[in-house]
Amino acid sequence: MKETTRSTRRRFLVVSGTAFGASALAGARISRVHAEGTARLKLGLVGCGGRGTGAVANALAPECNQDAVLWAMADLFPQHLKASLQNLSGMFGDRVQVPTERRFVGFDGYHGVIENCDVMLVCTPPRFTAPITLEAVKAKRHVFFEITGAVDVPSVEMILQADELSRKNGTCLLDGHVYRAHLARREAVQRMQEGQIGDITSIHCDYMRGWYRPLHRKPEWSELEYQIRNWNWFNWLNGGHVGNTLSHNLDSALWALGDQILPEACYGMGGRSTHLHPSRGTSYDQESVVFEFPNGLMLYGFIRNADGCFNSNRDIYHGTKGRCYYTAFRAPFITDLKGNVIWRAERELVERSAYEQEQIDLLEAVRTGQPIHRGKILAQSAMMCVLGQLAVFTGQRVTWKEAIDSRFAFPPHGEITWQTKPPVEPGAEGLYPVPVPGVTTITTPMA
Numbered sequence: 001m002k003e004t005t006r007s008t009r010r011r012f013l014v015v016s017g018t019a020f021g022a023s024a025l026a027g028a029r030i031s032r033v034h035a036e037g038t039a040r041l042k043l044g045l046v047g048c049g050g051r052g053t054g055a056v057a058n059a060l061a062p063e064c065n066q067d068a069v070l071w072a073m074a075d076l077f078p079q080h081l082k083a084s085l086q087n088l089s090g091m092f093g094d095r096v097q098v099p100t101e102r103r104f105v106g107f108d109g110y111h112g113v114i115e116n117c118d119v120m121l122v123c124t125p126p127r128f129t130a131p132i133t134l135e136a137v138k139a140k141r142h143v144f145f146e147i148t149g150a151v152d153v154p155s156v157e158m159i160l161q162a163d164e165l166s167r168k169n170g171t172c173l174l175d176g177h178v179y180r181a182h183l184a185r186r187e188a189v190q191r192m193q194e195g196q197i198g199d200i201t202s203i204h205c206d207y208m209r210g211w212y213r214p215l216h217r218k219p220e221w222s223e224l225e226y227q228i229r230n231w232n233w234f235n236w237l238n239g240g241h242v243g244n245t246l247s248h249n250l251d252s253a254l255w256a257l258g259d260q261i262l263p264e265a266c267y268g269m270g271g272r273s274t275h276l277h278p279s280r281g282t283s284y285d286q287e288s289v290v291f292e293f294p295n296g297l298m299l300y301g302f303i304r305n306a307d308g309c310f311n312s313n314r315d316i317y318h319g320t321k322g323r324c325y326y327t328a329f330r331a332p333f334i335t336d337l338k339g340n341v342i343w344r345a346e347r348e349l350v351e352r353s354a355y356e357q358e359q360i361d362l363l364e365a366v367r368t369g370q371p372i373h374r375g376k377i378l379a380q381s382a383m384m385c386v387l388g389q390l391a392v393f394t395g396q397r398v399t400w401k402e403a404i405d406s407r408f409a410f411p412p413h414g415e416i417t418w419q420t421k422p423p424v425e426p427g428a429e430g431l432y433p434v435p436v437p438g439v440t441t442i443t444t445p446m447a
Contacts, residue, residue, distance in 0.1 A: 040067055040068070040069050041065070041067055041068040041069070041118050041119055041363060041366060041367075042069060042071035042072075042116070042117045042118045042119070043056065043059055043060075043068055043069065043070050043071055043117060043118070043119050043120075043121060044070075044071060044072040044073070044074075044113035044114070044116060044117030044119070044120045044121070044141075045070065045072070045073045045074070045084070045113070045120075045121050045123065046073075046074045046075075046109070046110045046113050046120060046121070046122045046123065046124060046132055047074075047075060047121075047122060047123035047124035047125075047146075048073055048074075048075040048080045048081045048083070048084035048085075048123075049075075049080055049084075049123065051123045051146055051176075052075075052084065052121065052123030052124075052146075053084040053087055053088060054355065055121045055123055055144065055146070055176075055355075055359070056070055056084075056088055056121060057088065057091060057092075058353070058355045058356045058358070058359045059121065059359040059362075059363065060088070060091075060092045060095055060096075061353075061356050061359075063356075064356050064359060064360050064363075065359065065360065065363045067367075068095070068119075068363060069095050069096070069097050070088060070092070070095065070096045070097065070098055071097055071098065071102060071116055071117050072098060072102040072103075072104070072112060072113045072116040072117050073085060073098050073102070073103055073104070073113065074103075074104040074105070074109035074110050074112060074113045075105060075109065076105070076106065076107065076109075076228065077105070077229075078105045081103055081105065085098055085103070102116050107415075107416060107417055107418070110122075110132045110135070110136075111135075114135060114136050114139045114141055115139075117141065118141065118142065118366070119141065119142045119143075119144070119172075119362070119363065119366060120136045120141050120142070120143045120144070121144050121145075122136070122143060122144070122145040122146065123145075123146045123176075124146075125228065125231035125237045125238065126146075126147070126148045126149060126150070126151050126231075126237065126238050126239050126243070126244070127151055127155075127231070127236065127237045127238070127239075127410070128416075129145050129146065129148075129149045129150070129155075130149060130150050130155035130156075130158035130159050130162075131155075131158060132145075133145045133149070133158070133159065133162050133173075134158045134159075134161055134162045134165075137162040137165050137166050137169070137171055137173060138165065140169050140171055141171060142171050142172040142173075142362070142365075142366050142371075143162075143166075143171070143172065143173050143174070144172075144174045144175070144176065144358070144359070144362050145173075145174075145175055145176065146175070146176040147175055147176045147177055147243075147247050147248070147251075147378070147381075147382075148238075148239055148243040148244065148247045148381075148382050148385055149175055149378050149379075149382055150239070150378075150379065150382035150383075150386075151236075151237075151238065151239030151240075151243065151382075151386070151410055152239065152386060152408050152409045152410050153383075153386065153403070153404060153406065153407050153408050153409060154407070154409050155382075155409075156379050156382050156383045156386065157379075159375050159378055159379040159382065160375065160376060160379045162375050163373060163374075163375025163376045163379065164375075166371065166373055166375060167371075167373050170369075170371055171371060172362055172365050172366055172371045172372045172373075173371075173372070173373055173374060173375040174358065174361070174362050174365075174372050174374050175374050175375075175377075175378040176358070177247070177248060177251040177252075177255075177378070177381065178248070178354045178355055178358055179248055179251070179252050179255075179326075179354065180251070180252075180255060180358075181354040181355070181357040181358035181361060182329060182352075182354035182357070183349040183350075183352050183354075183357065184329075184331055184332055184345035184346070184349040184350045185252070185326065185332055185345075185354075186349075187332075187345055187349060188324055188326070188332040188334070188345065189255055189256050191324070191334060191343065192256050192317060192319070192324055193256070193258060195321075196321070196322065196324075196334055196342075196343070197317060197318075197319030197320075197321050197322040197323060197324050197334060198319040198320030198321030198322065199319060199320045200256065200257065200297060200317055200318065200319050201296075201297060201318050201319065201320060202297060202298045202299070202300070202318045203253050203256075203297070203298075203299040203300070203315065203316070203317055203318070204299075204300050204314075204315065204316040204318070205246060205249035205250065205252075205253065205299065205300070205301040205302070205314075205315050206249075206301065206302040206303070206312050206313065206314060206315075207245050207246050207248075207249055207302075207303055207312075207313045208302065208303065208304040208305075208309065208310065208311050208312045208313070209245075209304070209305060209311050209313070210305070210306065210307045210308075210309075210311065211274075211275050211280075211285070211305055211306060211307050212232070212305065213232050214233075214275075214277075214279045214280075215229055215230040215233075215279055216279050217230075217278070217279070222418070223422050223425065223426075224418065224420060224421075224422045225418075227281070227422050227424075230279060230281060232244065232281075232283075233279065233280055233281030233282070233283045234281040234282050234283070234424070234432075234447070235281075235282045235283060235389075235410065235435075235446060235447060236282075236410040236411060236412075236423050236424070236446075236447040238283075239382075239385060239386065239389065239410070240283065240284075240385075240389035240392075240393070241283055241284060241287060241303050241305065241389075242287060242289060242301070242303065242385045242388040242389040242392065243382065243385030243386070243388075243389065244283075245303045245305065246289075246301050246303050246385070246388075247381060247382075247385055249301065249313075249315055250291075250299075250301065250381060250384050250385060250388075251377075251378075251381040252315060252326065253299055253315070254377070254380060254381055254384065255377075256317060256324075257297075259377050259380065261293055261294070261295065261297075262293075262380060262384070262400060263291035263292060263293050263299070263384060263387065263400060264292050264293065264294050264399060264400055265291075265292045265387075265397055265398065265399040265400065266289055266290065266291045266292065266387050266388050266390075266391040266397070266398055267289075267290055267391050267396070267397040267398070268287060268288050268289035268290060268301075268388060268391045268392040269287070269288050269392060269395065269437065270284040270286055270287030270288065270303075270392040270393075270437070271284055271285075271286065271434075271437075272284050272285045272286075272434060273285060273286065273306075274306040274307070275306065275307070276431065277431075278426055278429075278430035278431055278432065280431075280432075281432055282424055282432045282433065282434050282435075282446075282447055283305075283434075284392070284434065285304065285305050285306050286303060286304045286305070286306065287302075287303045287392050288300075288301065288302050288303070288392075289301040289388040289391060289392060291384070291387075291388065301388070313327065313328045314326060314327045314328075321336070321337065322334055322335055322336045322337055322342065323335050323337070329350070329354065330350065331344050331345040331346075331347070331350045332344075332345050333345065383400075383403070383404070386403060386408065387400055387403045390403055390406075390408060390442055392437070393435035393437065393440050393446060394435075394437060394438075394440050394441055394442060395437025395438045395440075398442070402442070403442070406442040406443065408442055408443075410423070410446065410447060411423035411445050411447055422447075423445070423447035424447035
């Protein structure tokens with residue numbers, strides 16, 4: 001590749017916001033950029049766990065956003081908020097300005113964050129993300145929310161509502177599918193969309209890892225508190241592992257396809273064969289999904305969460321002229337059909353933190369008044385995950401239309417408080433019931 005071409009491509013990829021393209025940045029100009037006419041961007045965090053704390057650290061990184069300050073925080077658990085605040089204060093000093101009156105605890109604590117900030121970072125368990133995001137957009141706040149963002153059909157519709165409203169009121173709505181912020185992947189996607197591997201005919205995605213974040217119950221916790229603390233392993237809180245584990249891979253596939261093509265149907269299989277333990281909750285430990293697209297393209301996805309097994313996180317795009325390979329945040333590369341490498345991403349693009357880049361993109365869009373609208377794209381990715389999970393749990397081939405028309409929703413319905421009865425209880429030997437393919441149906445309550 002000629003140096004002039006490489007320089008132009010690099011400049012296109014690195015400039016904040018430009019990499020999203022005109023369609024993602026189009027919309028009404030932002031009228032409320034800085035609170036009270038100040039030069040500070042007041043950030044609010046809802047969900048003070050590891051990812052939430054990390055998101056704030058990315059947004060406050062010295063080389064990223066010097067005018068941003070952390071202004072308000074909320075979490076269900078006061079010890080989470082305290083630990084996050086201590087960590088961030090130690091890292092960023094007076095850029096963390098969260099006095100007692102702007103610290104909120106409980107299921108409704110996010111309201112206090114909405115009232116006090118310009119930009120919200122919503123990093124809660126997926127079950128709670130969509131309603132909080134929608135309320136924040138209604139209040140004309142810019143929102144970054146972590147994936148999957150939606151766990152069932154009603155929550156997907158909430159994200160679509162938030163997307164429509166954000167376009168009307170000129171606020172940013174950006175999700176945490178972080179691969180889209182990886183500069184090296186941006187170039188790989190651009191090359192695929194320019195036809196370097198030809199027409200994409202099939203996509204292979206796998207995310208196989210160990211049993212991550214197991215949490216054993218403490219006697220002082222109620223059943224509901226335990227399940228929320230251990231949300232990674234309860235389907236009603238995380239949506240199942242098609243979304244909780246494979247979401248990044250599936251979103252990357254839709255991105256490479258231009259966010260214009262959606263699967264028509266899905267079938268798959270899954271179950272549990274390892275780690276038969278109460279802390280495993282209601283989740284499967286292995287799942288496989290096959291998505292059928294209208295143009296004949298097939299996507300094959302594989303998930304495993306088990307210790308002592310082969311691990312892999314990669315995506316392979318098979319085209320009529322070549323193949324493109326991803327492995328997490330390593331350098332993507334393209335080969336011809338014989339396996340000869342014809343392009344590999346440059347180190348400087350690979351090494352740039354995608355987690356910081358997504359916050360750079362967000363806050364620069366807020367400053368410049370050119371909003372990012374990614375709600376609809378996230379809703380499509382989330383609905384693809386819902387479709388895949390329904391296919392695995394039921395053991396049936398489920399179409400996109402059938403999944404939407406089912407109005408599938410995880411219980412419990414309505415507002416959740418500490419008095420809410422959890423939708424699933426442990427049975428014999430403390431184990432929780434799991435969906436049974438061939439018996440479970442779309443209309444069967446699943447938790």
